[in-house]
Amino acid sequence: MKKLLLFAFVIALLASCSKPQGFDYRDVKNIKIENMGFDKTILAMDLVYYNPNGFGVDLKKVDCDVYIDNNYLGKFQLDTLMHIPRMSEFDLPSRIVVDMKSVLRNGLNLLFSQEVLINVKGTTRVGKAGFFATVPFDYSARHKLSLF
Numbered sequence: 001m002k003k004l005l006l007f008a009f010v011i012a013l014l015a016s017c018s019k020p021q022g023f024d025y026r027d028v029k030n031i032k033i034e035n036m037g038f039d040k041t042i043l044a045m046d047l048v049y050y051n052p053n054g055f056g057v058d059l060k061k062v063d064c065d066v067y068i069d070n071n072y073l074g075k076f077q078l079d080t081l082m083h084i085p086r087m088s089e090f091d092l093p094s095r096i097v098v099d100m101k102s103v104l105r106n107g108l109n110l111l112f113s114q115e116v117l118i119n120v121k122g123t124t125r126v127g128k129a130g131f132f133a134t135v136p137f138d139y140s141a142r143h144k145l146s147l148f
Contacts, residue, residue: 022137023049026089034095040074041098046091051084057126058083059092064122064137066096071105074098076122115142 027048034042051057062078076096084090120139125132 021052022135023051023084025139025141026050029091037100039100041100041103043074043096043098045094045096047094048089048091050089051087054086055128056083056086057128058132060125060127060132062092062122062124064120064124067119067121068116070117070119072099072102074102076120115144117142 025047029046029048031043031045034044059078059082062076064076066073066076074096076094078092078094082090082092118139118141120137123134123136125134127133
């Protein structure tokens with residue numbers, strides 16, 4: 001009987017330690033310019049994601065580079081502990097440091113484009129119950145650009 005209970009406990013423990021799935025991007029909202037300069041500009045926004053996991057996870061750190069039409073736009077970093085509820089949408093407050101030289105070099109292409117390719121490459125630290133793992137991600141999708 002003890003062996004059966006121990007076996008059931010080990011199976012339950014292994015099942016609860018499944019690797020977290022990546023978050024699904026949903027939307028961006030509340031875009032604001034926090035600081036504008038000739039070298040760099042800081043954009044603030046809320047990124048909306050969905051946690052597809054059947055359990056809540058903790059998001060500890062995000063570090064990534066953002067590209068528009070394969071041209072470097074800037075770096076995004078987040079170093080705050082957030083609890084993400086299971087199977088729910090959540091807002092990720094974000095600040096991106098934009099390299100203005102790159103934007104100015106490629107600005108005409110953006111003005112005349114109706115659609116742009118957005119790439120975000122980086123890593124995030126997610127975990128549960130104090131155990132964290134670094135998970136790489138690579139998001140790429142075409143988005144309609146509506147400047148006017």
